[in-house]
Amino acid sequence: MDLADTEEEADFRARLREWLAAVLPGLPPAPDPADWPARRAHDTAWQRRLYDAGYGDLHWAASPALRLIFLEETERAGAPYVGANFVGLLHAGPTIAAEGTAAQRARWLPPILRGDHVWCQGFSEPDAGSDLASLRTRAVRDGDRYLVSGAKLWTSHAEVADWCELLVRTDPDAPRHRGITWLAMPMDAPGITVRPLRTLTGTAEFAELFLDEVPVPVANRVGEENDGWRVTMVTLSYERGTAFAGEVVACRRVLGELAREARATGRWDDPVLRRRLGRLGAEFRALWRLVQWNVGGAGATGAVPGAGGSVFKLRYSHARQELYDAAAEVLGGAGALDLDRPWVHDRLSSLSYTIAAGTSQIQRGILAERVLGLPKGR
Amino acid sequence: MPFRLDDDQRALRRGVRELLQGRFGRDALRAAVDAGTLDRKLWRTLGDAGFFALSLPEADGGVGLGLPEAVLAFEEAGRVLLPGPLVATHLAAGHVEGAAEGRAVVTAVDGPLVEWLDAADVVRGGDARGARPVRSVDPLTPLHRVEPGGPARDDPVAVLLTAAEQLGSAGRTTEMAARYAREREQFGRPIGAFQAVAHLCAEMLARTEVARAAVYAAAVTADPVDVAAAKLLADEAAVRGARDCLQVYGGTGFTWEADVHLHLKRAWVRSRRWTGTAEAEERCAAAL
Numbered sequence: 001m002d003l004a005d006t007e008e009e010a011d012f013r014a015r016l017r018e019w020l021a022a023v024l025p026g027l028p029p030a031p032d033p034a035d036w037p038a039r040r041a042h043d044t045a046w047q048r049r050l051y052d053a054g055y056g057d058l059h060w061a062a063s064p065a066l067r068l069i070f071l072e073e074t075e076r077a078g079a080p081y082v083g084a085n086f087v088g089l090l091h092a093g094p095t096i097a098a099e100g101t102a103a104q105r106a107r108w109l110p111p112i113l114r115g116d117h118v119w120c121q122g123f124s125e126p127d128a129g130s131d132l133a134s135l136r137t138r139a140v141r142d143g144d145r146y147l148v149s150g151a152k153l154w155t156s157h158a159e160v161a162d163w164c165e166l167l168v169r170t171d172p173d174a175p176r177h178r179g180i181t182w183l184a185m186p187m188d189a190p191g192i193t194v195r196p197l198r199t200l201t202g203t204a205e206f207a208e209l210f211l212d213e214v215p216v217p218v219a220n221r222v223g224e225e226n227d228g229w230r231v232t233m234v235t236l237s238y239e240r241g242t243a244f245a246g247e248v249v250a251c252r253r254v255l256g257e258l259a260r261e262a263r264a265t266g267r268w269d270d271p272v273l274r275r276r277l278g279r280l281g282a283e284f285r286a287l288w289r290l291v292q293w294n295v296g297g298a299g300a301t302g303a304v305p306g307a308g309g310s311v312f313k314l315r316y317s318h319a320r321q322e323l324y325d326a327a328a329e330v331l332g333g334a335g336a337l338d339l340d341r342p343w344v345h346d347r348l349s350s351l352s353y354t355i356a357a358g359t360s361q362i363q364r365g366i367l368a369e370r371v372l373g374l375p376k377g378r
Numbered sequence: 379m380p381f382r383l384d385d386d387q388r389a390l391r392r393g394v395r396e397l398l399q400g401r402f403g404r405d406a407l408r409a410a411v412d413a414g415t416l417d418r419k420l421w422r423t424l425g426d427a428g429f430f431a432l433s434l435p436e437a438d439g440g441v442g443l444g445l446p447e448a449v450l451a452f453e454e455a456g457r458v459l460l461p462g463p464l465v466a467t468h469l470a471a472g473h474v475e476g477a478a479e480g481r482a483v484v485t486a487v488d489g490p491l492v493e494w495l496d497a498a499d500v501v502r503g504g505d506a507r508g509a510r511p512v513r514s515v516d517p518l519t520p521l522h523r524v525e526p527g528g529p530a531r532d533d534p535v536a537v538l539l540t541a542a543e544q545l546g547s548a549g550r551t552t553e554m555a556a557r558y559a560r561e562r563e564q565f566g567r568p569i570g571a572f573q574a575v576a577h578l579c580a581e582m583l584a585r586t587e588v589a590r591a592a593v594y595a596a597a598v599t600a601d602p603v604d605v606a607a608a609k610l611l612a613d614e615a616a617v618r619g620a621r622d623c624l625q626v627y628g629g630t631g632f633t634w635e636a637d638v639h640l641h642l643k644r645a646w647v648r649s650r651r652w653t654g655t656a657e658a659e660e661r662c663a664a665a666l
Contacts, residue, residue: 001381001382001383001384001387001446001594001597001598002381002598003381003595003598003599255666256666258666259663259666274659274660274663275656275659275660275663276659277663277666278658278659278660278661278662278663278664278666279610279659279662281607281662281663281665281666282592282606282607282610282611282658282659282662283588283611285592285603285604285607285662286588286589286591286592286595286607286608286611287588287591289381289591289592289594289595290587290588290591292381292591292595293381293382293590293591293594293595295381296381296382297382307583307587308587311583311584311587311588314580314584315584315588361573361577363580364576364577364580364581365573365576365577365580367579367580367583367584368570368576368577368579368580369576371583372552372556372559372570372576372579372580372583373556373560374556374559374560374568374570374571374575374576374579375560375567375568375570375571376571377570377571377572377573377576
């Protein structure tokens with residue numbers, strides 16, 4: 001067991017730190033979170049900077065250890081996070097890298113890395129959220145293309161995306177997990193309607209996608225026809241593996257800010273609040289160690305086998321909510337209810353974490369069945 | 379940065395597990411509960427196997443391994459509820475004649491408490507004269523109260539090894555609960571098929587695995603804040619794990635014959651030893 005940097009890692013960390021210190025002061029401020037076109041421009045420009053400096057392909061090309069160092073250093077320096085590039089860099093990208101053909105990798109990966117293309121995720125549907133395999137969006141083979149019809153929901157930043165990683169049903173008669181196919185759908189194809197969806201935060205963070213006989217070339221299929229469920233599990237293993245890892249470092253930074261605020265306002269003298277923050281400190285410290293532990297056992301691409309990822313997702317999503325609940329305590333009184341104060345909007349947005357990417361109940365089910373070997377239940 | 383067990387560490391863990399299975403299986407555990415005394419022959423066996431001398435440098439007659447290896451050994455001790463002042467004796471190796479070899483039983487004053495005082499050859503860390511017996515909640519940990527009690531000790535190694543025992547206990551109760559949930563049938567199917575039970579078990583697993591990452595990392599860094607965080611999470615994993623295990627066992631879990639209560643009671647004792655919850659939380663808060 002080791003947590004120290006190797007010589008190569010230490011060297012990488014030092015160079016990255018130096019580079020971040022040089023470029024970050026000149027960076028424009030982050031745009032309004034509700035302004036997706038501005039966010040796309042901001043996030044892709046940052047990705048291009050990373051790419052030009054040689055840090056663009058860390059998410060699936062480098063060793064997991066270097067990736068964690070990258071996440072630690074960028075978060076500590078307050079650099080932009082992947083933002084609009086999340087699906088491309090942490091979802092579709094690694095899936096294509098692992099499951100795509102050489103031609104598909106050459107076609108889709110470089111534009112993601114250069115920040116030219118933004119991807120969105122077309123997995124969930126109105127009747128297929130946690131029960132993902134019950135999805136009904138259909139793709140009918142028509143020569144060398146599929147014609148796709150149906151609806152998708154909770155599609156983050158679909159209105160500014162160039163590509164969509166899309167799950168479709170290609171065999172309605174097969175058992176539900178077997179008739180699914182993974183497609184890359186160009187968002188400028190005819191028949192696509194995008195309707196932004198206002199969430200409880202007050203802003204549009206997702207969109208609904210209506211698909212009416214959208215033509216998608218068969219060449220855009222990743223994996224075999226009707227083998228999309230297996231490909232999807234590859235995608236999700238990244239999501240539950242290290243995709244949220246950088247956010248743990250960000251949460252630790254927020255916790256430090258909360259402690260400073262509490263000290264400045266005298267709230268720190270309250271032992272109940274102080275101990276609550278201390279416990280959160282222990283939790284986020286441990287969650288980062290869990291990421292390192294998971295990566296220690298992961299493959300070169302950072303895909304984490306079942307259990308570790310679900311434990312992380314389960315605990316992290318709740319810890320994040322507890323963090324912003326504690327922030328409300330630090331702000332106290334009117335501050336906790338004032339959307340102009342820091343952390344209040346984040347508190348609202350943290351509510352999605354125990355639902356998105358597989359609810360807590362789904363994660364517990366995975367742990368119970370796949371790790372503890374309990375019988376399948378209802 | 380390969381944060382994972384290497385082959386030697388795996389072999390060590392396997393060796394300690396096999397030794398304890400052979401020497402302190404279920405029958406021995408129940409016999410120890412009935413006897414209420416320390417098994418000096420077992421103590422000597424542990425000494426011969428290097429359990430107390432693991433961290434002692436080879437030049438001093440020890441095994442010369444590091445903190446991670448000691449943590450793995452203490453995790454195994456926690457799994458089987460190995461009784462005795464294990465941490466104090468381990469810390470005494472190299473300082474107290476016979477401790478490393480398991481010939482001496484060494485205990486320590488820790489805040490207001492001393493465990494296994496009557497069985498001990500040597501008491502460290504304070505004055506135990508005038509100590510009065512406490513009717514201990516844990517049948518496997520006789521306790522004495524010292525008045526006035528000194529401050530709790532916070533030797534990071536002692537805190538971490540106690541956390542490692544808690545981790546072992548948490549892992550064991552998770553396994554016990556899962557096995558019971560697979561085997562015990564009600565309403566015509568295994569109770570593990572009911573989400574309410576399955577999710578209880580999943581939370582036990584999650585607490586254990588987060589605690590594991592914290593304990594192993596603290597063993598690598600030996601950083602006092604890492605150690606406090608590890609103790610906090612391991613205490614929670616052990617105490618809540620044993621409670622949840624008892625719940626999964628239902629009425630059977632409430633009986634003396636089930637081992638579940640032994641895990642819970644020992645976890646309660648350990649959670650008040652070598653840095654309790656409040657101190658650990660304060661230490662983590664101070665580091666923010």
